[in-house]
Amino acid sequence: MSRLIPNRLSVRHVLSDHWRSMRKHGSSVADAAARYALLVVPLAVGLVSYGLEWRLLSPTALLPATSLLAGVLLATSGQLISLRARIADSVLLSGNQRVKNIYREALSGVLVAALAALLDAVLLAILSSVAIPQGETGWRLDFAIVGCALALTVSTFLVLMFLASVRRLYLAYLEAFENGEVLQRPRSTSTDALPSAEAGQELPSSAEDDDSSLSEFEIPTQARRHRSV
Incomplete structure (x- = not known):
């Protein structure tokens, strides 16, 4: 097979690398469930x-979306390579084998999705x-049925690879910058913000505030009366 396809046009290493890198997180065990799901x-x-016998009535409408997605995924691989180069320069992350494995699977997964x-x-x-006239029963109809089956097969694989790539990209970020931990649900602090009597905190009395303000007002008034007398 390698003799039929030139080395520069072969994507065998990309496919095999992604297949071998599909392992369970934090272990060397192959992720059999993900492999079977992709196949x-x-x-x-x-x-x-x-x-x-499904047929695509308007395959032209899906053509720009898939073409654009191929270009976006290929550009994403370039960003991953640049980020991987920055991680290689980091003192803390350059020796982390888990980060290397995750980025390798993420990069190969994005390239497989682009393909x-x-x-x-x-x-x-x-x-x-290929135009299919209304009521066609010949080879054109068979071609449309087979072509639709192949297109849906590749499209389903593309959707699964896209979801897997999103998951791996986020996991690579967590391993590189968040120590592999996701955000936990914040605890409710609405009751903690209010002072309670059980904690030994007493609320200020409104009556005492009124008396203090009243006394401050009465002192100058009594002084004026004493001067007038």
């Missing part, structure tokens, strides 16, 4: 589409270029 769910969607978006855009472009 079984898209194939199941494609088989259902083929069995029910899936590119393949999906190519399939949609091919489907949009």
Whole structure:
């Protein structure tokens, strides 16, 4: 296979690297559930589409979105590489193997998602270029059914890879800057802010405040009366 595809055009290392890096967080055990989900769910969607003979009525409408998504994911990989270079210069993070593993899986996952978006855009472009007349029962109809099944398979895989990439990117941020911990739910402090009698704190009496203010007002008044007398 390596002889048929030139080395510069081969994406085998990207796919194999991502497959091997899919491990459970904090361990070297392979994440079998995620691997099976990335394989079984898209194939199941494609088989259902083929069995029910679904067709894409307007594949042209989805073509710009998938093409734009491929470019965005490819640009995101460049940002990840720049951030990884900054982490390599850090004294505290450069020796953290967990951070390295997470960023490696995140980068390979984003690249695999970009490849899936590119393949999906190519399939949609091919489907949009073949016109299917109303009531067609020949090879055009079979082509539309098979093409729809393939496009839905790749699109489902792309959605799963997008969700996995979002999760891994956030996990990489937590490992690099938050010590791998998520924010905890804040405790309610509404009752703590109010002073309580049980804590030995007494509220100021309004009557005492009135008496003090009244006494301050009466003293100058009595002084004026004494002078007038």
